[in-house]
Amino acid sequence: MSMSNFNNKTVVITRPIERADILADMVIKQGGKPLIIPTLELQLVESEELLYIANNIDDFDWIIFTSPAGVKSFFNTYKSDKIPCNIAVIGVKTEEELLKYGDNKPKLLPEKFTAEGLLEAFESIDIKDKKIALPRTLSARKVLPEGLEKRGADVLVAEAYTSAIPKDKTLILDLLDKLLDGEVDIITFTSPLTFTNLIKIIEEEKAEKLDDLIYALKNNVIVGSIGPITGNVIKKYDIETIEPEQYTVKNMIDAILQNIN
Template sequence: MKKLAGKKVAILGSRKIEDISKLMENQGGIAVSRPAQGTALLKDEKLQDHVEMLTECSFDWIIFTTGIGVETIYQTALEMNRSDALISSLQKARIASRGYKTAHTLKKLNITPEVRDDDGSMAGLLRELSAHSLDGMKVALQLHGDPAPHLKQWLENNHAEYEEILPYIHIPPEKKVMNLLLSELLDGKLDSVFFTSTPQVRNLFSFARKNNAEDELKTCFSDRVVALSVGKVTAQALHEEGIARVIFPEVERIGSAVIELARFYAEEDIRTDV
């Protein structure tokens, strides 16, 4: 029998839904899409100005924090007929990168970061950046719709001048989707929830709090619903919301997370049979 046989899993991401669903179904699971992120791309003149600045080598350091941020900047450069100039500039720049997806996206553009985090987190990126002096330097800081207070404070403490680049922002997800997701959780209709980013965690628990259902939601995750995270950073966000049991892979990968969930249920079956 397949390890996820009959298990209904809600996918909270908004990208690669078909691919993730296929992975779940290959293990016998039933995948349902419940997007809880609300990402919106910014196609404005400010982003075009930032792309122009990047192509003109206007920065001493460039810090990328998300893969989709890199992709959006590159796509904007394509639309401006500036993609070759952008890549040429980035290949010459001193670049810091947070997260596997970010480094992977840069690699596809033949760009190798000088600095990478050691654990996928902003704190890990700061640990590695601390070996370098950014005193008096101009820094491009690509953010992802969420504030990065510790990173910005570190740059200020190190007397770096930084320019925030926001290729996209996180907006609230659709209320009807969140209503459906919360009701399914409280009614025991889901076996697991797959979180692929920290905004999904915050959005779900914020929505539950607004509907006076936070305690019930936490009880669901402690009793019957398995919280699945794509990696340790998103897992930490769940822990901070009071969720003790979180399944996640050592290396942040979608496929690895699905395998970890399958392994969890297989081991649970063994415990039940004993």
């Protein structure tokens, strides 16, 4: 399908700085001006549970990676390349990160890149009494571990990274001014925290302008969401979003282009 480009529109990228370049390159190739303003910082964590998983991986039947950061954190502590147990991943970017560390082809990659999608993929697999390792951020939703445990699995959640509000909020406060001054055309959110952190920072730093921010997001800019989990959080503020059918940044960009042209 042929699509027009962004026609020099300013596209804000709120995802963590480590993941922003790929999306920025897509925006540039489609004729847009990327503005990288992370509302989320990722910090790898070497938790006690993560060390236990890395040192006892032979005891597990499955390990599940839900993000590239989880993969990176695991291999920071794991002293080998090959993972001996079954592997499940959410998202093609997570799979790509996994394959950087050797021949670790995932056994399970759901069509829907969500916790619910992975649980659906597990429906045809007997996981009763199976030990499952789940390295991720502790701020993630509990849908996945609780869903696995309901089916009889023994799940060990290990903190692998933290998703924190950026220490330096200068760029985010500058973004507020740009949004209110009409200098932003499109803003993208790739996780619920990229949106809720923006709201929280403005509530704490510029509370008197929060209503103006929400008005601007409703009326003055196009809001792109990577998928329904993120989109539903945004819609609680009556802000309309454009979402792709498949939850990747490329498909999000394509969906935005199709809707604006």
